Amino acid sequence: MNTQELFGQLIPIPPKITQYLQRLSRDIEPSQFSEIAKKAIAVWVVHRYLKRFDYQSDFRTSSAWNVAAQVLTDLADLEIFEDSRSLGIVECIPLAADAESLEIPQGSIIGDRIAYIAVEINPPQTWGKIVGFTPALETEYPEPSIDRQDLLECDRLLDLLELAEPLADPSRFAELESYWSGWGEWSAEARQAVVAQLEKALLLETKEPLQVESAAQELEALIAQSVADSERELAMREDPENESRQQLRSILRRLFESLRAAED
Template sequence: MSPSIAPPRLTIPISAKAHDVARKFASEQIDAHKGKRVYLNTLAVWAVHRYLKWLYIESDLKRSNSWNAVLRALFDVADLVLPDLGRLECRPVLPGEKTIALPLQSSPDRIGYVPVQFGKQLNEVELLGFASVAEVTEQQEVLTLGTLRSLDTLLEHLSELEAAAKAPQSLQLPQSVSPVHLSDWLKRNFEAGWQAVEELFGERSPSFAFRRAAIQRVKRIELEKPKEKTTATTEIQEPPTALALVVTISPETENQFGIHLQVYSSGEPAELPPHLQLKVLTAAGEVFREVTAGATDTFLQYEFTAQLAEEFQVELAWQDIYVTESFVV
């Protein structure tokens, strides 16, 4: 029987700048234990980011959950975003540890795991290898370090993902408007047209019950009423109905979010147009849920749970008018 050969490791020096960022993130936490975890997570992610930079492989720290102050405080996040490819889990390994705990929540864009070995000195770390998501079962809670494959396997895997991303799709629907990235709201990055509720409603702002770390924005939407012709063929058009679409996102786990939709009249009268419909559509355009306003309703609402990177649409329908907003979590 031939002896097993451990995958080669790679040493990454840790700069003073990386420690400064890690200290800043750690100081934001509620206790020393959480602060230490965030500190190590930050250095692990930074080390993998630097390794990929050496190889001219693009990664985006700012889009990673580990660089998001809200998700950092709520969950044990140590991910690194590779644009158009997915997320790498960069998990710290302390001296003497033989396994790493795997995140309990699944992520649709997770690529795999890169354990990062720390020693007594924090001036350098070792990248121990790679395990793809295909090598880990959904029920698996820990990853044994002895089962890791080499970092060359990671590079091969990334090449395959890049080739698949560039391959022509059999069916690709055109999208004229970029979707609203709701998870970016947790970083206080808001698209044009979405404003604070108080800015739109002023003193008339509805009362909302917020969940922990919930972020809420509102967009004003005009429903142009259909034109009608009199017997003298003179066109008559009533004033447009101004609506307010309120969207709230609140993190429930690292990769699962609560989405709360509400529709109000942003002007007078306070009642919504009768038979106004609020529809939630899947990414394929199929109706997931539909709510209809009665004659005296002043608002519509619907609440559901969505996964990270999940896409959906919100459609407001009245008579023969349809206004659609696209979202990605």
């Protein structure tokens, strides 16, 4: 491996990281500590990797670094920032070198995750690397297991975060917010879930109309989950020619056009 590959892939883990975790885990059963440490280190590796590209995060705020809470939860979340603006939350998942698939913790299959990142850590815990990632999962029928060969390469993670920057501007969602409010309550949580699904659609190799249709179907599922009126939900989802459904696709088409203009 040449120097450029080493810099791009391997993240040295300083002894102080594992030593600090050991101090935090004095009251934790030794049998539990190994898995807890792996998740906490995976979060730190993602934090350190993205720091190279001037993205900010605080690994200490992750659930994985609350060692006592890790006895009750399996989350390893990390919120990413650029210039103090949140780009979203990623889930950092340890992946063994011989593992054929990435197993996503059930508790992390929620709407606000923009990506699930696979992190390999060597047994001595002296280095880690990002193996790949999968963007936001489908909202209705999420796959908790992703084949290793289906993971996107780590450099595409930077593409994802570049998309996240313009999507972090709430003003871009004025038209979509107005549409959503006609069905149910628009909230910060709803916007996070929408951003995650839009980023997933934008990462598709095929451009419009597949991007628009993919995003529209995911957003319809999100809206349906938030709608209390079952008749309105059925009306929205059962009629493919429904005027409201076509309106959503028009809004998304304009939104994607504005995002492409921002990239240019």
